[in-house]
Amino acid sequence: MNPVDYAFLIVAVLLLSTVLAGSLSSRFGLPAMIGFLALGMIAGSDGPFGIVFSDYALAQTIGVACLIFILFSGGLDTDWKLVRPIVAPALVLSTVGVMISAGIISVAAVLLLDFTPVQGFLLGAVIASTDAAAVFSILRGQGGALRKDLTGLIELESGSNDPMAIFLVGVALVLVATPQASLLPFAPSFLMQMGVGAVVGIGVGFLLPSFIKRMRLRGSxxxxxxxxxxxxxxxxxxxxxxxxxxxxxxxxxxxxxxxxYTARRTISLFQDGLAWLAQVVMFLTLGLLVYPTQLPSVVGPGLAVTAVLMLVARPLSVFICLAPFRVFDWRAKLFVSWAGLRGAVPIVLATFPIVAGVPGSQTIFNIVFFVVIVSSLLQGPTLAWVAKKLGVQGDEPGVNLQSAARSVS
Structure with missing residues (x-):
């Protein structure tokens, strides 16, 4: 038989097995992401299937491609009427909040892990942003009771904070290569990147429905x-x-x-399925990269970073950024702090230092992977309980946290 035929069969089995693993993990009250990643690790070099995959550059490309469709689908499903009133606080969280979290993690890495300042900054930048894939998954459901302003805030923040994290990772990599480089030129660069990206995105989104109508593709x-x-x-x-x-x-x-426009519902459903496929492929690929035998060596550092991130960095960034916005009381701020899930984005960003050949980058990758796993296991399944205890449930049907928390990816 042609080796290509075997390859197609293996890919099909892996995809179907990944979905099954995600479904099984959800039945046990665990995030589906755990099942996806677990199968990747089982299929990888240290697992019984022994698939050798260590091409971090290819994994990075796959991760970027998957994130494009995850973010695009997340945007399609975001109700502008819901998020419009909270655009200002969400943007502050997605920029200033990411910088605060990155700074706190950087200091903690230097003090607790004996990292150099640049290595600490790199770790902080990689792990600072919340993950759109995880948040979009957990906040999509039927007939729940989370306050709509919090739903919009968390979704908009998670969809817009990746650019800041990517920018900070880029700055950290420049500092690794040229430690004497000045940080002043980076500010105009960041503003240009955000401005150009916003103009292009809004323009493409505005023209897409018109293009479909003019090309008479409504039902096609x-x-x-x-x-x-x-x-x-x-x-x-x-x-x-x-x-x-x-x-x-x-x-x-x-x-x-x-x-x-006529095709909006069809496109939204199609892109939702494509985003799920992207998540499966992305987590499976990232799982293949991980060597489980290396993880025990980072348990201590990983727990330390997780504790600082969940109990110090994220809450401080949320309370500082939302302080000017009186509509959010301390209960809402605590819930937003706990809803700062980490997922695929930090793992994808952790491949950048490896591809760039940064010393100690493999350790950073393993720590980030460990932090993402622990964060998902602790925060995802407990969101419903935290929302209930803090009394941030709304009167109108919104987000079913009880069912959605079990399917976070």
């Missing part, structure tokens, strides 16, 4: 192909002209998802 499957092209174009064009592609992909979905 080609409209789904066009939506794929729009997601990739928004990222690619923004990146080529100096903007942030992830922000562009999210805003393109947000703009297109809140315009009225």
């Amino acid at each position: 499957g080609l409209s789904l192909v066009v939506s794929i092209g729009a997601a990739l174009f928004s990222y690619g064009f923004a990146a080529v002209v100096g903007g942030n592609g992830f922000l562009a992909a999210y805003l393109a979905g947000l703009m297109a998802g809140n315009r009225d």
